[in-house]
Amino acid sequence: QVQLVESGGGVVQPGRSLRLSCAASGFTFSSYGMYWVRQAPGKGLEWVAVIWHDGSSKYYVGSVKGRFTISRDNSQNTLYLQMNSLRAEDTAVYYCARVIGTSVVDYGTDVWGQGTTVIVSS
């Protein structure tokens, strides 16, 4: 079945790095754009980043630009989020999600992982 499974979360000190992974199965991963979305404890959803199906374009929310890098390996059906210079306000559950739409516009995200928790604390 169509599935996304995140991993790599944990407790990390401020200023350190962490890399999240999202393993995709049950669909042609290389045909879909992918998002990272996060949710701080007790808060709403925050869109973090997108990568197009072929990795040719990437966009980020302002608060993570220059610190986070989204990437993908279509041969391994895996999405990544490299997070550097982590801050307390990056503490959240991080979800990967599959984008639906056309080649020029996204319509939304129809498949989500279960999330992986990142806690930034000294």
Next chain:
Amino acid sequence: DIQLTQSPSFLSASVGDRVTITCRASQGISSYLAWYQQKPGKAPKLLIYVASTLQSGVPSRFSGSGSGTEFTLTISSLQPEDFATYYCQQLNSYPHTFGQGTKLEIK
């Protein structure tokens, strides 16, 4: 960045009620709006995309409307499983921002 404001932020209703949630965008986004439902401890679920298209498998009591800057999500007859938090998301331009959420509680 485009800001989305949902109203109300909290809504108390009963099974069988008709409820409407509004999402207003800070600038025009055509019809590039999606609605999600999230239950505690779970990932969001896509309900509606391009403002009014029902995602496959979503019950027909859910409907969406609007374009430009004002959008609505309507649940025609609340069922017990509909009590959750609802989010809108704009997909007109990056970053693809979400609204702050509307928590729908049982009266």
